[in-house]
């Protein structure tokens with residue numbers, strides 16, 4: 001009994017010892033587990049924060065320093081040009097200071113705005129509209145140049161000629177903007193300024209497509225110049241009555257032929273790119289074509305319409321984007337919830353935003369659309385509309 005008791009007692013003693021050991025260990029481990037959990041929690045939060053910052057930075061990576069803020073009033077624009085007489089081309093606009101690509105050069109309301117299609121006599125319509133202008137506006141209108149017409153022409157015919165020589169497309173209308181009308185024409189890579197109509201504001205804006213040095217002439221394109229020199233010159237002679245000697249038209253024959261080849265190739269590639277719409281080419285090929293257009297444009301110096309081109313690439317990439325829930329680890333170590341095409345859509349949108357901002361303004365509709373796509377790519381109207389496929393990102397070589 002005593003043994004048992006002792007044993008028991010021993011056991012009790014042992015058990016008590018054990019309890020005290022366990023108790024001690026529990027006391028020792030408890031704060032360990034708590035700190036483990038706390039550490040894991042902090043690490044997880046930090047990682048989540050880093051991923052969130054990464055995404056925010058990646059998605060919103062807009063080169064702000066490249067995109068000047070857009071003045072909303074003509075008076076806020078730092079005057080960039082003067083209108084001067086130029087030998088052999090009437091008047092033209094000359095830069096009075098260095099101008100950076102993307103700068104807003106002019107905001108202008110139309111003096112006259114008419115629908116593209118009219119049923120009355122054009123000369124009568126223009127004459128009636130001119131009569132409604134103030135004396136200063138009438139003087140400004142009559143001060144504009146016009147193509148020479150044969151024989152004696154009536155005042156109405158002269159007014160119509162002024163309108164036809166100077167008016168440009170303004171949405172569904174055609175408008176005459178007396179300051180902008182002083183822009184002379186340049187082909188291919190020779191033009192450095194682009195005008196665009198803002199329907200909601202009812203103004204025409206002109207942006208610098210390239211850096212322009214003080215003393216250089218501001219030139220715009222009167223029509224799509226991705227055509228051979230002969231075709232361009234023919235059109236300009238017919239419609240504007242001048243023989244184009246812009247920097248590209250004046251190239252020696254050999255170089256002009258090389259330029260023609262590039263412009264024609266770009267045009268053909270644009271046509272091919274558009275066939276993605278009817279399924280003739282797949283998304284991978286469409287993006288390859290877009291990159292080819294971009295590269296040839298770079299060689300040629302033709303950088304216009306890049307905002308639109310990149311925005312169309314966004315459309316293709318978004319259509320082929322596939323959403324994969326969960327986290328996918330990529331070689332670069334970036335965590336992402338999207339597969340490749342989704343990232344490509346965002347990358348193309350970033351590029352489109354940059355170029356749309358240069359050419360159309362950082363507050364243009366296209367720039368705004370691209371900002372939205374960068375924030376919420378899945379919200380793109382074409383998201384996942386086509387078979388999921390890995391399409392190229394703008395920064396990478398063809399795969």
Ligand SMILES: C[S@@+](CC[C@H](N)C(=O)[O-])C[C@H]1O[C@@H](n2cnc3c(N)ncnc32)[C@H](O)[C@@H]1O
Nearest residue numbers: 089090091145165166181182183184185240242
């Ligand atoms: C819209 S106006 C441009 C401003 C015009 N130079 C003026 O004096 O008012 C179009 C006319 O300018 C001239 N022009 C435009 N671009 C030209 C160029 N690259 N070379 C020669 N003349 C040009 C042509 O006479 C054309 O019909």
